Amino acid sequence: MGRISIASVTKQFETGDSLVVALDDVSLAVQDREIVTLVGASGCGKSTLLNLIAGFETPTAGQVLVDGQSIKGPGPDRGVVFQQTALFPWLSVEDNIAFGLSLRANHGKADRGQVVERMLQRTGLAAFRDRHPAELSGGMRQRAAIASVLAINPSTLLMDEPFGALDSLTRSIMQDFLLEIWEEQRKTVVLVTHDIDEAIYLADKTVVMTAHPGRICEVIDVNLPRPRRYEMRSEAPFIALRDRVTQIVRTQAIKGSALSAVN
């Protein structure tokens, strides 16, 4: 459950009179229980790709299949974690986590009280269950948001720069938190980031994308052992991978800016 196949997908947006090609003939396969990260300069269509898998957008051409089925809009099988934490400010942490399971579509899926309790324990938010999102720190808020998505037990987690708004210390703690969750639950994860370290540290596969039009430039296998440890970041294999990805992203970014200078 959670196999994603993207076949020759093109996505165009109309902005006023002009047509923007956000994605141009993109193909990508994400295996079940795999962590795939998408990196690239802004405008490379990595968030668009995520939105297509989530079902918020439909492709102009091509197909997006999840477990062999074409996508009909967003659904609880693909949990999305947004950069801007999607917590309801009028609900307590506990009620936010319970929100998904309280919807009609998810009735009877699981014992709500039990799931919420487990999520509160797992995310270390049990003592903050009655707090409202505004009363939490950025890291706690994002943990609550992840808990509220995990509560509906999606087979795939789609994450759009989930830690982008956090300070670097909190970010690295959250990365380890995500990996722990993944070790336990083994969901398919597609994560968009502009942080190359993050992209490699988390991934089985890092996809580097280029902008104007958005294309996949290279797919890099990250053969670092799991479970990942923070110290790996300063070891040779990680550094080699990071240099390689940085090289590609930089070359593409420079090419892109040269191109826009000509235009």
Added chain:
Amino acid sequence: MLKETTSAGAQLSAVVKPRYLWQRASVALQYAIFPVAVLLLWQICSEIGFVRRNVFPPPSTVLSVWYDLVTGATDAAARYSGTWLDHAWASSWRVFAGFGWGVALGIFVGLLIGLSRAMERVFDPTIQVLRNIPVTAWVPLSLVFFGIGNAPAVFLIGLGAFFPTAINSTHGVRQINITLYKAARMMGANEWELLSRVILPAALPSILTGVRLAMGIAWVLVVVAEILAVRSGLGYLLNDAYLFYRNDVVIAAMLSIGLLGFLSDRLVILVRDILLTWNKRETFGGEN
């Protein structure tokens, strides 16, 4: 590490809340100083003959007339003695009836426009033009349509309450964080759940801002309507006393309207605070 994030707000309000007796006295003084000064100045002006007592009666006269208006005990208000409760009730009733239908329709139409571009094209241009007509300009037509009585008053008040509520409700929907909407859809929320559990609560602060404006306008319009269209209510009392050259009653009626308007506003704020306890946490206004 986890606790420190929430203590800042608590500390701030601890600083603001008066702790010592002299601090409380100073706060009370801040509240009292201006109204007391105004009343005193007004009384003095009258005592030294700076203004004529029958033209601009001093607060002491107004107070005693007001007392008789309410109780009918001293006959200081003469023909108006003991009529206050009837007039206050008549005005309040009209305000809440007009306010009720205006706000209900305003929220409904406002949400409709906010939720649907098609509905916006259908209704919004008309509303934008009509809202620029002062509600007082509707007085002649409403008298022609509804005749003398409660109906034109309730119509005018409702009309006045409708516009701010509708416009703020639309705004409330438009400023909803799209991420919340997407998150709810992703989790499987149906249309009804999106409306009742995401859109309505998210738009509520803005809707209630409109409702509060509507309440203010309602008290303005009830006076206009009662001067022109009915023979009861505080607006009628005010106008009638003016015709009989009872400026003390006029001022007592004015202050009564101010007081009831103030209390109605407090009522709206009370309802808002009950519904929006969560919203206070995020705003500067919630800290003290």
